[in-house]
Amino acid sequence: MLQWPVRSGESGAGNRVSTTTSTGQVHHDDDRLADYLGSNRPQSGRVWDYLLWCGKNCPADRDLVASLGRARTYFEKAARRNQTWLYQVTRWASQQWGVRQFVDLGAGVGGPVALHENIRRQVPSARVVYVESDLVACCSLEQDTRDVPGTAVIEADLTQPRTLLDHPVLRTVLDFDQPVAVLLSAVLHEVPDDRDPAGVLAAWRDAVVPGSLAAISHLTADDHPQVVQQAVEVYAEAGMDLHPRTRAEVASLAAEFGPVTAPEPLYPPLWKPERLVIAHSLVRPPSECLTWSVVVHRGPD
Numbered sequence: 445m446l447q448w449p450v451r452s453g454e455s456g457a458g459n460r461v462s463t464t465t466s467t468g469q470v471h472h473d474d475d476r477l478a479d480y481l482g483s484n485r486p487q488s489g490r491v492w493d494y495l496l497w498c499g500k501n502c503p504a505d506r507d508l509v510a511s512l513g514r515a516r517t518y519f520e521k522a523a524r525r526n527q528t529w530l531y532q533v534t535r536w537a538s539q540q541w542g543v544r545q546f547v548d549l550g551a552g553v554g555g556p557v558a559l560h561e562n563i564r565r566q567v568p569s570a571r572v573v574y575v576e577s578d579l580v581a582c583c584s585l586e587q588d589t590r591d592v593p594g595t596a597v598i599e600a601d602l603t604q605p606r607t608l609l610d611h612p613v614l615r616t617v618l619d620f621d622q623p624v625a626v627l628l629s630a631v632l633h634e635v636p637d638d639r640d641p642a643g644v645l646a647a648w649r650d651a652v653v654p655g656s657l658a659a660i661s662h663l664t665a666d667d668h669p670q671v672v673q674q675a676v677e678v679y680a681e682a683g684m685d686l687h688p689r690t691r692a693e694v695a696s697l698a699a700e701f702g703p704v705t706a707p708e709p710l711y712p713p714l715w716k717p718e719r720l721v722i723a724h725s726l727v728r729p730p731s732e733c734l735t736w737s738v739v740v741h742r743g744p745d
C-alpha cells in the first residue's frame with residue numbers, strides 16, 4: 445500500500461505498487477516506488493495536490509510551494525478554481541451532454557474528491573480511465589480505484605497518443621463507438637511545443653466519435669506575467685519545466701479537437717456550460733486567475 449503522507453527522509457519502504465504499464469501488465473514494483481519516494485524530488489502532481497491543501501504530497505513538494513513566495517497564493521487559488529471547473533465540466537458532460545466515458549490525461553494524484561467518485565455520483569455506470577506518467581501518482585490512483593468497476597489507471601506518456609490509443613486496457617475499458625470526454629486539466633503547460641501538444645488533441649479527435657468532447661485548462665501568463673515567471677523559475681530549479689501559453693495559443697490547441705466557440709477560452713470561474721457567458725471582454729479577470737479553460741465538442745466528420 446502507498447502510505448500518505450510521506451514524511452521527511454522516508455524511502456517508501458512498505459509501499460506496494462500495482463500499476464498498469466504501457467505494456468498492459470499489472471505488476472508489483474516496490475523498489476521503483478521506493479526510489480521515487482526516496483529521491484526527494486518534487487513532482488508536479490503532488491505539488492498541485494499540496495496547492496489544493498490535500499495530503500498526497502512529500503516534503504520536497506511542500507518545499508517547492510514554500511519557495512513560490514508571492515506566487516503561492518495565486519497558484520493555490522488557481523488550483524482550487526481549476527478543480528471546481530473540472531468537477532463542473534464532468535458533471536455537465538455526464539448529466540447534460542450524455543457522456544458516460546472519461547479519460548483523464550495527466551491525472552495527478554487524485555484531488556480532494558477523486559474524479560471518478562464525482563462522476564460516478566452522477567452516473568454510477570460511468571467509465572473512467574486515468575493516464576499518468578508519474579509512478580507515484582499512478583500508485584495513488586490505483587489505490588483509489590481498486591475494486592471500483594469501470595475504472596483503470598494507465599502509466600503512460602500522453603505525448604505518445606498513438607501508443608496510448610492502442611493500449612489494451614484503454615480499449616477494454618472504453619468503448620470507442622460511444623462518446624468520450626478527454627480531460628486535459630492543468631497538464632498541457634507541462635508539454636513543450638516540441639512534444640507536439642497539438643498532435644495529442646488531433647490524435648484524440650481522430651480516435652473518438654462525434655459527441656465526444658475535450659476539456660482543457662492551461663496555465664497562462666497573460667494577466668500576471670511576473671507571478672507566473674517567478675513560478676516558472678522555481679519549477680525549473682526543481683527540474684520541472686512549465687510552458688504557460690496565451691489565450692490564442694490555448695484556443696489554437698483546442699481547435700485541433702473541435703471548433704472553439706467565442707468567448708472561450710475563459711477564466712475557469714466564468715466558464716458556464718449553458719453558455720450563459722457575459723461578454724468576456726467586459727468582465728474584469730478574477731484576481732489570481734492563472735489558467736484558461738475551454739471545452740470543445742468534436743463535430744461530425
Ligand SMILES: C[S@@+](CC[C@H](N)C(=O)[O-])C[C@H]1O[C@@H](n2cnc3c(N)ncnc32)[C@H](O)[C@@H]1O
Nearest residue numbers: 489492550551552576577578601602629630631
Ligand atoms: C498539475 S498536475 C494536474 C493534475 C490533474 N489533472 C488536476 O487537474 O488536478 C499535472 C499532472 O500531469 C502529469 N503529466 C505531465 N506530463 C505528462 C505526460 N507527458 N504524460 C502523462 N502525464 C503527464 C504530471 O505527472 C502531473 O501529475
